[in-house]
Amino acid sequence: MTLLHHIGKYALLLKRAFARPEKHKVYYIRLIREMEILGLNSVGIVVIISFFMGAVITIQTAYNTENPLFPTYLIGLAARDSILLEFSSTIVALILAGKVGSNIASELGTMRVTEQIDALEIMGVNSAGYLILPKILGLMILAPFLSALSMIVGLFGGWISGTAAGVISTPDYIYGIQFAFIPFYITYSLIKSVIFAFIITTVSSYHGYYTSGGALEVGRSSTLAVVHSSVVILLFNLILTHVMLS
Amino acid sequence: MIEVRDINKSFEDLHVLKDVSVNFQQGKTNLIIGKSGSGKTVLLKCIVGLLEVDSGDIFYSEQCFTSMNNKEKKQIRQKFGMLFQGAALFDSLTVEENVRFKLDMFTRMTESEKTARVNFCLSRVNLENKNLLLPSELSGGMKKRVAIARAIVLNPRYLFCDEPNSGLDPQTAILIDRLIKDITEEFNMTTIVNTHDLNSVMEIGDKVVFIHEGSKWWEGTSKEILESDNTELNNFVFATSLVRQLKKQDDI
Numbered sequence: 001m002t003l004l005h006h007i008g009k010y011a012l013l014l015k016r017a018f019a020r021p022e023k024h025k026v027y028y029i030r031l032i033r034e035m036e037i038l039g040l041n042s043v044g045i046v047v048i049i050s051f052f053m054g055a056v057i058t059i060q061t062a063y064n065t066e067n068p069l070f071p072t073y074l075i076g077l078a079a080r081d082s083i084l085l086e087f088s089s090t091i092v093a094l095i096l097a098g099k100v101g102s103n104i105a106s107e108l109g110t111m112r113v114t115e116q117i118d119a120l121e122i123m124g125v126n127s128a129g130y131l132i133l134p135k136i137l138g139l140m141i142l143a144p145f146l147s148a149l150s151m152i153v154g155l156f157g158g159w160i161s162g163t164a165a166g167v168i169s170t171p172d173y174i175y176g177i178q179f180a181f182i183p184f185y186i187t188y189s190l191i192k193s194v195i196f197a198f199i200i201t202t203v204s205s206y207h208g209y210y211t212s213g214g215a216l217e218v219g220r221s222s223t224l225a226v227v228h229s230s231v232v233i234l235l236f237n238l239i240l241t242h243v244m245l246s
Numbered sequence: 247m248i249e250v251r252d253i254n255k256s257f258e259d260l261h262v263l264k265d266v267s268v269n270f271q272q273g274k275t276n277l278i279i280g281k282s283g284s285g286k287t288v289l290l291k292c293i294v295g296l297l298e299v300d301s302g303d304i305f306y307s308e309q310c311f312t313s314m315n316n317k318e319k320k321q322i323r324q325k326f327g328m329l330f331q332g333a334a335l336f337d338s339l340t341v342e343e344n345v346r347f348k349l350d351m352f353t354r355m356t357e358s359e360k361t362a363r364v365n366f367c368l369s370r371v372n373l374e375n376k377n378l379l380l381p382s383e384l385s386g387g388m389k390k391r392v393a394i395a396r397a398i399v400l401n402p403r404y405l406f407c408d409e410p411n412s413g414l415d416p417q418t419a420i421l422i423d424r425l426i427k428d429i430t431e432e433f434n435m436t437t438i439v440n441t442h443d444l445n446s447v448m449e450i451g452d453k454v455v456f457i458h459e460g461s462k463w464w465e466g467t468s469k470e471i472l473e474s475d476n477t478e479l480n481n482f483v484f485a486t487s488l489v490r491q492l493k494k495q496d497d498i
Contacts, residue, residue: 114334121295123324123348124322
């Protein structure tokens with residue numbers, strides 16, 4: 001019953017968030033600001049994580065496939081598929097759930113406990129639409145770019161680490177990442193990233209928006225936002241993988 | 247005018263407001279007073295619609311607020327101004343952006359008109375040349391004054407203040423009180439102030455409503471309050487030894 005109550009409340013919040021904006025220009029300015037805060041400010045962490053992720057996958061694959069019958073270019077192929085199918089969308093989404101999700105929940109939670117959300121309502125502003133919609137759209141617009149960036153940096157990291165460790169040569173790695181390439185994998189990954197962006201922003205907004213109490217509850221909302229976003233991402237990853245790749 | 251008619255509000259088993267009926271007059275500073283936990287903040291939140299009443303009605307100039315749909319409520323709320331206990335300024339916006347927020351959202355004014363209006367409101371609360379500061383750079387009294395400027399920027403018909411003096415030194419508190427009183431008379435607003443500061447009661451209270459244990463216990467003017475024989479009101483008003491001494495001297 002509690003779960004159903006939360007799902008219902010979440011759906012009603014989304015309905016309010018997607019209501020017609022009072023003034024499009026004000027929402028547009030907020031959208032640009034949110035794209036910067038949630039998307040552009042995440043580029044650094046995405047680059048760092050993707051680079052090391054690609055590097056580790058390549059070396060791990062190499063060390064676990066030391067077999068003369070196993071052509072080395074397959075290390076590149078394994079790294080490519082791992083990065084494209086899972087790491088650049090799902091792992092990056094989980095990282096963003098931590099960074100962006102806690103940011104959203106604590107921001108909205110603080111606004112709630114300091115009565116800033118009440119102030120918006122008193123002014124006659126749809127607080128859910130004004131605060132949440134730009135966050136949802138902002139991250140959904142930028143998530144595919146972050147995912148694409150993660151793919152490029154991940155493959156680059158794999159090449160650097162593979163060649164530096166001497167487990168694969170540059171021609172083999174490049175041949176491997178081109179071998180049996182299925183372009184749909186990129187589409188699949190980008191679609192997943194958009195859906196995960198929606199999950200991160202809406203679940204975190206839900207926890208932040210309905211915070212009650214004080215500083216302690218803001219911290220609790222922030223933690224719940226990360227945990228619940230991560231669980232829902234993993235659940236939808238399973239569903240999307242089954243639906244899109246079967 | 248705002249009329250509250252027989253409103254009740256409960257939180258689970260706790261009956262917070264019990265059949266409260268009050269008329270708040272236009273152009274006057276109406277004060278709701280009472281001990282902490284008496285239900286005065288809940289009453290104010292019910293009046294502005296932040297909490298829904300269980301029963302009873304609230305009328306704004308004879309329009310029933312409680313039976314309005316969300317769209318109608320949003321429209322009437324554009325005539326509200328509210329000063330929150332902690333000011334509730336938007337942290338990420340500057341003083342100017344906070345004050346001009348409603349102008350951006352609800353008007354088609356040009357940039358120069360908006361700037362002129364913001365500067366007028368800031369000068370009205372004696373905060374000239376503070377436009378670019380962030381709320382974190384302001385003192386408690388300055389935050390309250392910015393919040394007043396934000397509240398009056400669209401010439402509201404109704405002004406609500408929730409504990410406007412909390413956390414302020416006596417001098418600043420008097421300044422805020424006088425500002426609320428002056429603005430109420432200047433713009434002919436219906437102002438409701440929720441307070442437990444007796445100084446405010448004596449300084450600005452045109453009409454005072456005493457709430458005790460969720461019920462309206464007494465109402466009258468600030469002059470009548472000292473002469474009342476209502477026991478609960480007297481216990482509240484003469485709680486401090488200073489006021490008791492003043493009363494004794496007055497009686498002698």
